[in-house]
Amino acid sequence: MTSSNEPPSRAAGILLHPTSLPGAWGSGDFGFEAEHFLDWAAEAGFSLWQILPVGPPAAGRSPYTCFSAFAIDPMLISIDRLVADQLLNPEDIQPYRSEPGDACDWRQATETRSLLLRTAFQRFRQSPERWQDELDRFSNDPLQKPWLEDWCLFAALRRALGASGWWTWEAGLAQRSPQALEAARREHQEALEFERFLQLTAHRHWAQVRKAAGDRGIRILGDLPIYVAHDSADIWAHPDLFELDDQGLPTRVAGVPPDYFSEDGQLWGNPLYRWDVIEDQGFDWWIDRLRTNLSISDFVRLDHFRAFAGYWVVEADAETARDGHWSDGPGEKLFQAFARAVGEPLPLVAEDLGDISEDVHQLRESTGLPCMRVLQFGFEPINSEHAPHRLREDTLLYTGTHDNDTTLGWYQSADDHTRNLVRCYAGGNDDTAVDDLIRLAYTSVARWAVLPMQDILALGSEARFNTPGVAEGNWGWRLKTLPDPGLTGKFRWLAEISGRLKST
Numbered sequence: 001m002t003s004s005n006e007p008p009s010r011a012a013g014i015l016l017h018p019t020s021l022p023g024a025w026g027s028g029d030f031g032f033e034a035e036h037f038l039d040w041a042a043e044a045g046f047s048l049w050q051i052l053p054v055g056p057p058a059a060g061r062s063p064y065t066c067f068s069a070f071a072i073d074p075m076l077i078s079i080d081r082l083v084a085d086q087l088l089n090p091e092d093i094q095p096y097r098s099e100p101g102d103a104c105d106w107r108q109a110t111e112t113r114s115l116l117l118r119t120a121f122q123r124f125r126q127s128p129e130r131w132q133d134e135l136d137r138f139s140n141d142p143l144q145k146p147w148l149e150d151w152c153l154f155a156a157l158r159r160a161l162g163a164s165g166w167w168t169w170e171a172g173l174a175q176r177s178p179q180a181l182e183a184a185r186r187e188h189q190e191a192l193e194f195e196r197f198l199q200l201t202a203h204r205h206w207a208q209v210r211k212a213a214g215d216r217g218i219r220i221l222g223d224l225p226i227y228v229a230h231d232s233a234d235i236w237a238h239p240d241l242f243e244l245d246d247q248g249l250p251t252r253v254a255g256v257p258p259d260y261f262s263e264d265g266q267l268w269g270n271p272l273y274r275w276d277v278i279e280d281q282g283f284d285w286w287i288d289r290l291r292t293n294l295s296i297s298d299f300v301r302l303d304h305f306r307a308f309a310g311y312w313v314v315e316a317d318a319e320t321a322r323d324g325h326w327s328d329g330p331g332e333k334l335f336q337a338f339a340r341a342v343g344e345p346l347p348l349v350a351e352d353l354g355d356i357s358e359d360v361h362q363l364r365e366s367t368g369l370p371c372m373r374v375l376q377f378g379f380e381p382i383n384s385e386h387a388p389h390r391l392r393e394d395t396l397l398y399t400g401t402h403d404n405d406t407t408l409g410w411y412q413s414a415d416d417h418t419r420n421l422v423r424c425y426a427g428g429n430d431d432t433a434v435d436d437l438i439r440l441a442y443t444s445v446a447r448w449a450v451l452p453m454q455d456i457l458a459l460g461s462e463a464r465f466n467t468p469g470v471a472e473g474n475w476g477w478r479l480k481t482l483p484d485p486g487l488t489g490k491f492r493w494l495a496e497i498s499g500r501l502k503s504t
Contacts, residue, residue, distance in 0.1 A: 009447065010447060010448075010498075010499050010500050011046075011047045011048045011219075011447070011448050011449075011500055011502065012045055012046050012047065012048065012442065012448075012449050012450075012451070012491070012494070012495045012498075012500040012501075013046060013047070013048030013049065013050055013221065013396075013448055013449070013450040013451070014041055014046050014048070014049055014050065014450070014451060014452075014453055014456065015050045015398070015401070015402065015450050015451065015452045015453065016037070016049065016050075016051070016452070016453040016479075017051055017052040017063065017402070017465070017475075018030060018034060018051060018054065018076055018209075019076070019104060019475065019478070020453065020465070020477055020478050020479055021033045021034055021037055021478070021479060022100045022478060022479045022480060022481055022482065023080075023100055024079075024097040024098055024099070024100050025079050025096075025097070025098065025109060025112065025113060026098055026104060026105055026106075026108055026109025026110075026112060026113070027075065027104045027106070027109045027478070028478060028479075029075070029076045029077065029078045029079070029205075030076050030077065030078045030081070030202070030205040030206050030208070030209050031078030031079070031080045031081055031205075032078070032080055032081070033482075034209045034212070035209065035212045036482055037482055038209075038212050038213050038216050038218055039216070040482050040483055040485075040488065041216075041218060042216040042217060042218060043488050043492065044483075044487065044488045044490075044491040044492050044495075045491055045492035045493075045494070045495030045496065045500065045501045045502075046218065046491070046495070047217055047218055047219065047500075047502040048218065048219055048220075048221055048448060048450065049213060049218050049219075049220050049221070050220075050221040050223070050301070050450055051220065051221070051222060051223065051297070052064075052223050052402060053066060053222075053223045053224065053225055054072050054073055054076060054206070054222075054296070055067070055068050055069060055070075055071060055072065055073060056068055056071055056072070056073040056074065056075075056155075057073060057475075058229050058231060058232075060471055060472070060474070060475075061106055061474070061475045061476075062466075062474065062475060063223075063225075063475070064225045064303065065225075065229045065270075066225075066228070066229060066232065067154070067155070067158075067229060067231065067232050067233060068147070068151050068154075068232055068233045068234060069225075069228045069232065069234045069289055070146075070147035070148075070151065070233075070234070070288075070289065070292050071147070071148075071151045071155075071199055071202075071233070072199065072202035072203060072206060072296075073202070074113075074117060074198040074199075074201075074202055075109065075110060075113050076202060076205075076206070077113070077117065077198065077201050077202050077205055078205050079093055079113065079116055081205050081208070082116070082117075082120045082201070085120075086123075087120040087123045087124055088116060088119060088120050088123070092116065092119055093116060096112045096115075096116065100480070100481070103476055103477070103478055104475070104476035104477075104478055106476070117198065118194075120197075120201075121193075121194050121197050121198075124197050125193070131200075134200065134204075135196060135197070135200055138196075138199070138200045138203065139196060139200075143288075143291055143292055143295050144199075144203075144292075146288050147233070147234075147237075147288070147292070148196070148199060149192075150233050150236070150237040151195070151199070151233045152192045152195035152196055152199070153181065153184060153185060153188070153192060154166070154232075154233035154236055154237070155191075155195045155233070156184075156188040156191035156192050156194075156195055157169065157173065157184060157188070159191060160188060160191065165230065165231040166231060166235075166236040166248070167247060167248030167249060174236075174248060175248075176236070176237070203296075206296055210296065210297075217502050219298040219299065220296075220297040220298050220299075221297060221298070221299045221300070221301055221349065222293050222294075222296060222297030222298075222299070222300045222301065223300070223301045223303060224289070224290070224293050224300050224301065224302055224303060225303045225304070226302065226303055226304045226305075226307050226308070227254050227268065227270035227271075227272075227304075228270065228271075229270065230250060230269070230270065230271050235271060238285060240274070240277055241273060241274055241277055241278055241281075241285060242271040242272065242273060242274060243271055243272045243273070243274055244271060249316070250269075250270075250271035250272070250316045251316055252271075252272050252313050252314065252315055252316055253267070253268065253269045253270060253271060253272065253314050253315075253316050253318075254268045254269070254270040254271075254272055254307075254311065254312065254313075254314070255267045255268045255269070255312050255314045255321030255324060256268075256304075256312050256321060256354060256355065257312055257321060257322070257324060257355055258321075258322060259354050259355055262468065262469045264320040264321065264322050265312070265320060265321030265322050265324070266321055266468060266469055267314060267318065267319075267320055267321040268321075272311070272313065275329065275330045278330070279330060279333060279334075282337065283330075283333075283334055283337040283338075286334060286337070286338075287337060287338065287341045290338055290341070290342065291341065291342065294342060294347060298347065299347045299348065299349060300347065300348050300349070301348075301349040301351055301372075302348055302349065302350055302351060302369075303351050304351060305350035305351050305352050305360070305363075305364065305369075306352060306354065306355070306356055306357075306360045307329055308329045308330060308331065308334060308335075308363060309328075309329050309331060309357070309359045309360045309362075309363040310326045310327065310328055310329055310357065310359055310360070311326070311327055311329050312324045312325070312326060313325055313326070313327045331363060332363065332366055332367065335363075335366075335367045344368075345368055346367060346368065346369060348367075348369050349369060349370050349371075349372065349396055350364045350367075350369040350370065350371050350372065351372050352364055352371045352372060353372055353374065353377075353401075368394075369394075370394045370395060370396055370447060370448070371392075371394065371395055371396070372395070372396050372397075372398065372401075373385065373386045373391060373395050373396070373397050373398070373446065374386050374397075374398045374399075374400060374401060374404065375388070375397065375398065375399050375400070375407075375437050375440060375441060376399070376400050376404055376405075376407065376410050378390075379414075379418050379421045379422055379425070380418065382421050382425065387425075388425075388440050388444045388445075391444055391445050391446050392445070392446075393445050393446070393447055394447060395445075395446040395447060395448075396446065396447065396448040396450055397441050397444050397446035397448070397449050397450070398441070398450045398451075398452070399437050399438060399441055399450075399451055399452065399455045400452055400455065401452070402452070402465045402466050403466050403467075403468050404464075405461050405464050406452070406454040406455060406459050406460060406461060406463050406464055407433070407434050407437055407438075407454075407455045407458075408433070408434050408455075408458055408459060408460045408461075409459075409460045409461030409462075409463075409464060411430075411433045411434070411437075412460065412461070413461070419433075422436070422437070425440075426439070426440055434455060434458045435458075437455075438451060438455065438456075438494070439494065442494045442495065442497075442498040442500060443497075443498045449498075449500065452465070453479065453483075454477070456483060456487065456491070457483060457487075463477050464477070465477050
């Protein structure tokens, strides 16, 4: 019998973050448009939906820098589902609708959603007999209980005290004196109820989307960033697990050395883990984190997998990541703990892009995780490990990821030599380059072929989702409408002839 953790043998997938879905509320969410997208995806032969992290993002709206490694971003709550829940009335929402698919205006979307969520919360409080049992079950769920109260108090205090980091709060709160925490809970009782309501609602709405995916034969690939933000509930609640000084400031921080994306490397600034302490505690925090992620997805992509073998260490006062050094990660011991907790095969994918050394390859082999390859890297040079003829079956092959330019943008900006390689390798021309690369992905030996929605639509650089190392202008691209039904047959046929069409 096949394990529930067992990945599909061959599949086609779409990379699309929920914020990029169309809709009338300034950014995509867990609403009915997600179900319409899933209808289209299933009809087009896709059986995998990859999303980015869904936590509450910090400055810059990056889903890889969140205020919590466990909570869901309340801005993903569906306004339309709140109407269906009878927590909002049609007249409550009518003045705030925007044009479906407008580019994300984060400030306006946040203001509108916050106002409507407050209204919904007041209705929620007026009907305790309807919701209390569900709220109690959610709050006491073994998956939610380890993080929920810390997150609710952290979020309530941030609202009350402003946007300054937790280490700037008065000493009792910053250092989590039991007396100060108890006083804060009493003072901010209604705010805590609001945060619990938001998490219950976000999880309930996502559960509806996930059920819709399962009903259509589509599995969800989630995303787990290895690091957490300094200003997060996780580090505030568990400072002993991170490299911090007595004031709660990081002593050394995360990044990556110079690579394809940046000649100075990338200085992420996240506090590093104290892996010795985490191991002494049986990796419990990491196991809780994995289980929580697996409660909202079928599989999880481990972002920056290489850091589990060895990670780049940068002094906290450094201006760039160039002068860091490597340090050993937890290695196989962490994955052995994962296997004991969630079973085997591990429902994980290794994001092993970038500066990869032999110890990283060995760790991935020993854990049995599929790897990632990117076609855009397969022509630089042509015999790169990303080239189709160099691939192995245990691979997720992408035309590009959320960090790449779109395939059309990449091709149009490539030099003459690279474009000539693509034409010769794929047998097409400048006008067919995107379709040619998609066909290469589908017909490759790779287990999963994953396409960003921008490549499905053959969009140019104007639709790029993220540019690493650039602080502004990212994460805002959205679909104006769902893909034209005319594309359905094209992709379904590709899935069928390449053995990626899920049998029904």
